[in-house]
Amino acid sequence: MSAPDRAQEPGVLRAIFEDVGSGVFATDATGRLIAVNPRGERIVARPAAGMLGHDLHDLLHRTADGDPVPREECRMLRTLRDGHPREGGDEYLLRGDGTTVPIIWAASGLRLPGEPPGLVFTFHDFSVRRAAERQTAAHLAVLESLTRRLTLVTEISSVLISCLDVSRALRETSRLLVPELADWTAVDVYAGHDRDGARRIAVHGRDGTGAVEAVDLEGPLPPLPRESGSFLARALRGTGPVRLTADDLARVPDSPLVAAYRNLFERLGGRSAVVVPLHSRRQVFGALTVARTGEARPFGEDETAVLADIGRRAGLAMDNARLFDQQRHVAETMQRQLLTPLPQTDHLRMAARYRPAQVAAEIGGDWYDAFLLADGATTMIIGDVVGHDLRAAAHMAEVRNMLRALAWDRQEPPSLIMRRLDEAMTNTSDAPMATVVFARIEGAEGGPWRLHWVNAGHPPPLLVTRDGEVRWLESGHGPLLGMSSTLHLGTHWPDAHEELPPESTVLFYTDGLVESRDRPIDTGMDLLARHATALARHDLEDFCDELLERIDPRGDDVALLAMRLPPYGAGSPGDHTPPPGGRSAHNPADPSRSAPGAEALDADEVFTEAPHGSERPPLP
Structure with a gap:
């Protein structure tokens, strides 16, 4: 017997009907059940004998909550009426225990010999998949x-x-x-x-x-x-x-x-x-x-x-x-204690600024210094020890104090003091290399004045006249401190001299003012010279503030020390011109500290009337 013939045998058809993995219901033309397979019995938890002869829709079709579905809304019955196949996945059947089961289904016409068309309704239990979908949705919502x-x-x-x-x-x-x-x-x-x-x-x-x-x-x-x-x-x-x-x-x-x-x-x-x-x-x-x-x-x-x-x-x-x-306060206090109050001798005026590289550090190796020497000259010092932390600040204090002691101890040219400082650093300190400009302002009361200096690897000072002419003081240049003695180079530092015009400004600074990662030092120095020219006639305090504001240095410590000379003859014997007015001096140092040498003179004398230069008698 051929396979097509075999497929028509009643036994084969019965086996398919009973063993197929889907529920199968068959109805007559009125919608009454005429056949139920075993899988369908298990899905709705009802025996076939109790369902046969009953209307499929009225007996089983429900909403998710178990309420009856209006007959005119039943999509399965539409197939019974027009014979067009339909399928869906959002329907529920009433189980024998009163609960509902979600199903996916398909409906098609059933042609019976000698009878009006009926309905074949196949369906699957969708509850497991629906529960999995709900669980997945819940998991996704949680995620x-x-x-x-x-x-x-x-x-x-x-x-x-x-x-x-x-x-x-x-x-x-x-x-x-x-x-x-x-x-x-x-x-x-x-x-x-x-x-x-x-x-x-x-x-x-x-x-x-x-x-x-x-x-x-x-x-x-x-x-x-x-x-x-x-x-x-x-x-x-x-x-x-x-x-x-x-x-x-x-x-x-x-x-x-x-x-x-x-x-x-x-x-x-x-x-x-x-x-x-x-x-x-x-x-x-x-x-x-x-x-x-x-x-x-x-x-x-x-x-x-x-x-x-x-x-x-x-x-x-x-x-x-x-x-x-707390740390910033400690660092700021330490830095202000290390910085020096400035002496304002005769009609000379000094101003200083200090800006740390990092807000968190508030301390570093840059420093300025100024004090009166035993022979009456006023010093100007700017320096930079390698580093931007407490270690650099400690080394800076060592170098600064050594230079102070050496400068006070003997009346020697700056070049000899620099050589002795280099030797002292090498043999008595673990401070690394440093750059320094050490200068003396020499001259009689009322002028003329002369700057006598030496430069150990530091950017050159800038001289700005009253009319805005600028000149880099590039003479007196020698190696960094800590190199010559350590490497036995035998190098030296030459002395340099420059006559200082009345009402001119001398500016000492550290390299953080003119050099940064995004600005080479040559560009920075050109910028400094241009702004210094524009600010030449500003009050000295404004001069310093505006320089920092306009240049806006980033990435390194910055120290400034500026000196403004008076007009020629101011402060000389017989001159009763009062010292220049203007803004009160801004002091980056701790306000409780006094300028070096103030203990040896009356405080008013140090800041307003103290003479300076080679003709001044030594301090007691």
Whole structure:
């Protein structure tokens, strides 16, 4: 028997009907069931005997909730009426136990000999796949929520790490939490462990149009009593978040500070909240309050954990900022102690500036110095020891003090003092190489004046006349300190002299002013000369400030030392012209320090009347 003939055998057709992996129902032209296969019985959990003769739609077709589906909306019956095949995947059948089962189905006409067309309805149980889809959707929703929260934490961490202004970083953190995790937030910061000096620095909420700031709710807060047992006390005395419900918020406050919190909730609303301490391992710095209003669900464990992590990160940022401020204060104090107050002798005027390379360091190897020598001359010194840290500052102090002692000890030309300084550095100090310009301002009272200097590998000083002519003082140049004696080069430093015109300006500076990564030194020196010309007639203090403002040096320490000469004859015997006025001298050094040599003279004499130059008698 051929295969086509075999396929027509009743036994083969019966086997297919009974063993196929799909449920199969057959109806007559009225929609009543005339055949049910075993797979169909199992899917709807009903025996065939109890279904045969019943209307397929009325007996089995339901909504997902088990409600009857109107007959005119049944797509399966449409196939029974018009004979067109249909299929779908969003239908439910009523099981024998009263539950519904989702199915995917196909319907086609059934042609029976001598009878009107009926219906063949095949279907599969879709519940397992539907459950898998729901589970997958739930997992995706959790992953999306986790991704959003991780993104939020990452963004907040970036703000806390990159912003040196902690108050600004906390305000930005408060803003970022709305509306992702909360309807409003508040940040309170406390001074000290006793919670005195509390202040609310940020309140962020949202209305129908978006985020808003409740600035009127910011400001000072009452102290928190030590005996308080409120939710706020629990948060601030521990290291974990405190979740609040509407009942918690309705309790009578036990302190003015808690009453201030109640006012916050009354103004902005709130059905649930979390108070998170802003803490490090050593200290609680404040609290972050995060609240939800209206019908929003309370905070869950996972959300509370995220907020606790944000509070810990904010606390670490605050702790780091506190340590940074302490270190900066120590470094600034040390640097100001190392810098020298300037003597203002006769009608000469001096000004100095110091700018560190890095805000975090506030200290480095650049320095300036100026003091009166035993023979009455005034010194000008600028120097730079390799480095930008505390080690460089310590070496700078060594070199500076050695140079001071050598310059005071003997009345020698600058070249000999520089040679002895080089030998002293090599044999008594571990200071690395350094550059220095050491100069004497020599001359009688009232002028003329002469600059006598030596240069150990440093950028040349700049002379600026009253009319704006500039001249680089490039003579007197020798090797860096620490090279000649160490390498036994036998080199020396030649003395140089330059007559100084009345009312001219002499500028000493370190290379940070004229050189940077994006600007070669030649370009920087041209820029310095151009600006110095334009500023020649400015007050000396303005001259220094404007130079720094216009050049805007970056990437290295910068020290400036400038001297302005008076008109010829000013300060000479018989001249009663008062010293030049103008702005008070800006002093980068510690204000408690006095200029070198002030102990040997009356303070007023040092700053207003002290003579200078070769004709001045030695100090006692």
